[in-house]
Each structure stands twice: as structure tokens, then as C-alpha cells.
Amino acid sequence: MVLIKAHNRWVITATFGLALFLTVFPVAATLRWFRPEFITLLVIYWVLVMPQQFSLLHLWLLGCAVDLLVGSVLGQHSLALMVVTYICMLSYQRVRSYALWQQSAFVFLIIGLQQLVGNWVHSLSGSTPPSLVFLMPALVSALVWPFLSLYLDRLRLRLHVS
Amino acid sequence: MQAIKPLFTEGPSIASRVISLGAAALLLIILNVYTDALTPVRSVLGSLASPFYLLTDLPSRLLGWGQENVLSRDQLQEDNDALRAELLIHKRKQQQMASLAAENVRLRQLLNSAEMIKDRVLVAELVGVSPDPLTHRVVINKGRRHDVYLGQPLLDAEGLMGQVVEVNEFTSQVLLITDATHALPVQISRNGVRAVAEGIGDLYHLTLRHVSNTVDVRVGDLLVSSGLGQRFPEGYPVAEVTSVVNDPGQPFARVVARPKAYLNRSRHVLLVFGGKATDAGEL
Numbered sequence: 001m002v003l004i005k006a007h008n009r010w011v012i013t014a015t016f017g018l019a020l021f022l023t024v025f026p027v028a029a030t031l032r033w034f035r036p037e038f039i040t041l042l043v044i045y046w047v048l049v050m051p052q053q054f055s056l057l058h059l060w061l062l063g064c065a066v067d068l069l070v071g072s073v074l075g076q077h078s079l080a081l082m083v084v085t086y087i088c089m090l091s092y093q094r095v096r097s098y099a100l101w102q103q104s105a106f107v108f109l110i111i112g113l114q115q116l117v118g119n120w121v122h123s124l125s126g127s128t129p130p131s132l133v134f135l136m137p138a139l140v141s142a143l144v145w146p147f148l149s150l151y152l153d154r155l156r157l158r159l160h161v162s
Numbered sequence: 163m164q165a166i167k168p169l170f171t172e173g174p175s176i177a178s179r180v181i182s183l184g185a186a187a188l189l190l191i192i193l194n195v196y197t198d199a200l201t202p203v204r205s206v207l208g209s210l211a212s213p214f215y216l217l218t219d220l221p222s223r224l225l226g227w228g229q230e231n232v233l234s235r236d237q238l239q240e241d242n243d244a245l246r247a248e249l250l251i252h253k254r255k256q257q258q259m260a261s262l263a264a265e266n267v268r269l270r271q272l273l274n275s276a277e278m279i280k281d282r283v284l285v286a287e288l289v290g291v292s293p294d295p296l297t298h299r300v301v302i303n304k305g306r307r308h309d310v311y312l313g314q315p316l317l318d319a320e321g322l323m324g325q326v327v328e329v330n331e332f333t334s335q336v337l338l339i340t341d342a343t344h345a346l347p348v349q350i351s352r353n354g355v356r357a358v359a360e361g362i363g364d365l366y367h368l369t370l371r372h373v374s375n376t377v378d379v380r381v382g383d384l385l386v387s388s389g390l391g392q393r394f395p396e397g398y399p400v401a402e403v404t405s406v407v408n409d410p411g412q413p414f415a416r417v418v419a420r421p422k423a424y425l426n427r428s429r430h431v432l433l434v435f436g437g438k439a440t441d442a443g444e445l
Contacts, residue, residue: 024293025218029365029426032295056176060183064190069211071292071299071328071335074200075190082187086180122296125195126343134296 008053011161015042015152016062024069033133036141037111039066039077040084044107045152047088048095050162059085076121080114087113100146108142201328205306209331215290215301216333281395282435284308286316288428289333296363298338300324302431305332310433313393317432321399321422322346322387326433338425339400340365348400349388353378356388357417359400365425368401370417375408377415385419395434 019038027035039062047054063078070077087110088095095106115134156162194200233241290301304310306329314326316336324344328335337344342363348370349356355377357370373379383403389396401419408415 020214021218024214024290026222026291029291029295032293035293056179056183060187063187068204068207069214070294071208071297071301072294073191074194074204075187079184079187079191082180082184086176089176121191121195124191 007159008050008161011155011159012046015046020066020069023066033136034140035137036144037114037137040081040111040114041107041141041145041148043081043084044088044110045149047085048092049156051089051092054085056082056085072118073121073125076118079121080117083117084110084114100149103149104142104145107145108138111138111141114138205329208328208335209305209333212301212305212330212333216303219289283317284310284433284435286431286433288431291426296342298324298341298344298361298363298365298425299327300336300338301333302336302433303333304433305330305334307332309435310334315394315398315434317398317434318423318428318430320424320428321401322394323423323425323428323431325393338365339423340368340421340425345371346394346400347388347390348385350379350403351384351386351399352380355379356390357385359385359419366420367404368419368421370403370419371414373415373417374413375410375415379403379406379415379417381406384422 016039019042022038023035043059043062059081060078063076063081064074066072066077067074091106095103098106112135115138119134190200284304286302286304288300289303292299292301300323302316310326310329312326312329316323316325322339324336324338324341326334327337338361339346339359340361340363342361344361345358347356348359357373357379359368360371362369370379370385381403384399385401385403387394387396387398387400399422401421403417403419405418406415407417
């Protein structure tokens with residue numbers, strides 16, 4: 001049992017490492033709005049799959065790591081991830097049985113909420129709030145969700161992560 | 163997969179844990195936005211982020227290496243010719259510069275004003291850009307080890323780019339002049355009118371703040387740094403005025419300028435060691 005858990009941890013950490021890499025991968029300035037929120041997508045996925053095995057403190061620290069990496073206000077992503085995780089932990093039994101497109105809609109809502117938190121912190125530090133374009137990452141993430149979740153399901157089966 | 167919710171959970175409930183951690187995050191945010199208490203923590207922990215940026219920079223670096231090393235002879239020769247021609251043009255300009263600089267020194271002596279100080283520069287390379295579309299920040303590959311300091315100005319070949327806002331061990335973060343939270347004092351090189359150029363979160367536009375309708379500013383005017391904020395050295399090109407709208411109904415004219423620096427294209431940049439290091443409190 002302990003071995004299985006250790007194995008799980010490695011796989012999950014590896015996926016998050018890759019997500020961090022993709023989060024800061026440089027793209028053209030105009031394309032930056034179209035980057036999916038990889039970290040949040042992964043958090044949603046793993047919390048839906050194994051809600052009891054996740055330590056909130058670890059996710060909180062992950063949020064801080066993202067903030068340091070991205071250079072945003074320290075605590076911004078932690079706060080957003082707490083909101084996201086809480087909703088996922090309350091509703092995982094229902095969301096698991098949704099069809100993929102319904103899950104996508106769920107993802108859109110959740111990530112939209114996360115962007116809202118980000119926006120709020122941004123306006124605290126004095127930048128002007130943008131137009132509705134701030135929902136673009138949520139939309140792209142929702143479109144990416146079916147592919148990501150199917151792929152991770154297969155990966156999970158192959159690597160025996162459960 | 164644990165499908166069944168455990169009946170007897172250990173420790174505090176999820177809600178209370180979320181609330182306490184959320185409150186901790188809020189506290190961090192407030193500390194970060196309203197005080198400088200976290201600046202040293204950030205600059206130490208931020209060093210851990212440098213390898214990530216160097217890693218993400220690897221593909222473009224490899225591509226660049228390939229482009230530089232896998233070249234045909236003809237292409238190299240062509241490049242060489244073009245560079246030689248460019249060098250010649252610059253050398254001619256330099257000749258003029260020498261006499262102009264000498265003249266300038268004489269005139270300054272006549273006016274009894276301080277001599278222009280030659281700025282020392284350090285060539286740095288861009289290794290990353292902020293993934294957040296709302297913040298205009300870049301990461302450069304020079305840090306505390308190379309004596310980079312907070313508030314240090316950054317230039318590219320065309321003009322002013324921004325200032326260092328976070329110094330890590332081997333990298334530093336630079337806030338670009340177009341960021342919505344950035345403003346810098348400038349003057350019009352044609353007539354010396356002073357203004358403040360503000361970023362609006364758009365890579366191609368700056369606006370001039372509080373320019374009254376009667377001020378002499380025209381499309382095409384070059385804005386140079388005025389050195390008044392004690393942050394940027396004097397006389398570096400910042401932007402070119404692209405539109406001036408005088409609306410009698412508004413108290414101020416609306417002046418938009420386009421940054422001279424290639425904020426989203428320059429890879430090789432210059433750090434200027436002009437002024438003195440400022441402590442974090444002034445930022």
C-alpha cells in the first residue's frame with residue numbers, strides 16, 4: 001500500500017512538473033490569452049479522481065510555487081487553488097458521472113472563477129481590469145479538458161495510478 | 163480510486179481547512195501588495211524559479227544555435243557584407259558624434275553645468291517572459307551575481323525597455339515600461355517639454371499623463387527619458403508620439419506614443435549601471 005502511494009506521488013508530481021513547464025513556456029504576446037490553465041486543469045483532474053488523497057497544504061504550496069515562477073503576487077494562485085479545490089471536493093461525486101462536455105462546462109465555470117480571483121488581486125495592485133477577454137483562458141481550458149482527461153485516464157491505467 | 167466517502171474523517175473538516183489556508187493566502191497577498199516585508203523572501207525563493215526559465219528557453223536557444231551553425235557559405239558571406247555596410251554607416255555617424263560630443267562638453271563648460279557621465283552597461287539576454295497577459299514582465303539572465311540592483315534600467319538597441327523589479331541569484335525580473343503599473347518621466351526632445359509616460363498594458367502604446375491642450379506636442383515627436391525620477395538616466399529614447407487628440411471638452415489632451423524599444427522582439431538587452439542602487443523600500 002505504501003509503495004503504491006509512493007508510486008502515485010511520483011506520477012502526480014511529474015504531471016505537475018510538466019504543467020509548470022508549460023505554464024511559463026514563452027509564446028508570442030498575442031497568444032498569451034490562449035494558454036490553458038494547465039495547473040488548475042491538473043488540480044481539477046486529480047482532485048476529481050482521488051479527492052481523499054490530496055493534501056490541501058500541498059496544493060497551497062503549489063500555488064505559492066506558481067506565484068514565484070510566474071512573478072505574480074504571492075498568494076494569488078494559492079487562494080485561487082483553494083477555491084477550486086474546495087468546489088471540486090464538494091462536487092466530485094456528481095462531476096465524475098457527467099458526460100465529457102458537461103465536465104467541460106464545469107471546468108469553464110471553475111477556471112472562470114479562478115480568473116476572477118486573479119483579476120481581483122490584480123486590481124488590488126493597481127492595474128486596470130481588462131475586458132471580458134480574461135475569460136479566454138477558461139474557454140481554452142474547457143476545450144482542452146476532454147483531451148486532457150482522456151489522455152490522463154489512459155496514462156493512469158497504464159501506470160497503475162489509483 | 164476511493165469511491166466511498168469515509169464515514170469517520172480524521173482531523174478538521176475540509177471547509178475549515180480551506181478557510182484557514184485561504185485566509186493565510188489572503189494575508190500573504192495583503193502583505194505582498196501593501197508592504198515590502200516579502201521582498202527578501204521573494205528574491206531568495208525566486209532564485210529557485212530561474213532553472214525553469216532557463217529550461218523553457220532551451221528550445222529557442224537550440225533553434226538559434228541551429229540557425230547560427232547550420233548556414234550556407236553564401237548566406238554567411240551575405241550576412242557579413244550586410245554587417246560591414248552597417249558598420250560603415252555607424253562609423254560615419256560615430257565620426258560626427260565625436261565632434262558633437264566635444265562641442266557639447268565645451269558648451270557645458272561654458273554653462274558651468276555638470277559633465278555628462280558615461281554609463282557603464284552590461285549585456286544581458288532575455289530568457290523568459292511573464293506568462294500572465296496582464297503583466298508586462300520579462301526575465302533576464304543576469305542577477306545578483308552580476309551586481310544587478312533593484313530599479314536598474316534596461317535598454318535595447320532602440321530605446322528604453324524597463325526597470326529591474328526583482329533580483330534573484332542568477333536571473334532578474336524586469337518590469338516593462340508598457341505595464342499598466344509603470345510610469346516614467348520623459349521630455350520631448352524637440353522642445354524639452356516634460357511629461358509622464360504611462361503604460362496602459364498594451365505593448366505598442368504609452369500615454370502621456372496630464373498634458374494640457376495648449377502644450378506644443380506633435381505627432382512624430384521623440385520622447386526621451388528626462389532623468390527627473392532619479393531612476394532612469396537622462397537622454398535615452400523612450401517613445402515616438404503617434405497621435406495627439408485635442409478635445410476641448412476634456413481637461414487634457416490625449417497623447418499616445420509608441421515605444422521605441424522592440425519590447426516583444428529584443429533578445430539581447432543592455433543593463434545600465436548609471437545611478438546608484440536604491441533599496442527596496444523606494445520601489
